[in-house]
Amino acid sequence: MNRSPSDRTLNDLADEFEAYRHPNEFNEHSLVIDNSDRERSTLVVHIDREQAADLADRVEAFLRDHGAHTQRERHADSDIRVLATLE
16 A cells, blocks of 8 residues: 555655565666655655666656656666655
8 A cells, every 4th residue: 555645755666666676677777765855855756777767767757656756867877766756
């Protein structure tokens, strides 16, 4: 059962993402919670593989479907970070 976004934490979201991901498809990613901004922590999904955009699209869709606001940072075609925050 999904909790409302206001009841959810980034740790919960990270756990849901880890349960969702398919190891054979998502083996070239890392997941980090950045707490450097005390008011707004950010879940960072770093994708490092060829044609990372397709996987980044799926990651973003999953995170948005689970109540997160997302933003994408593209450093190269094979290096994309999807940033997620919760209100």
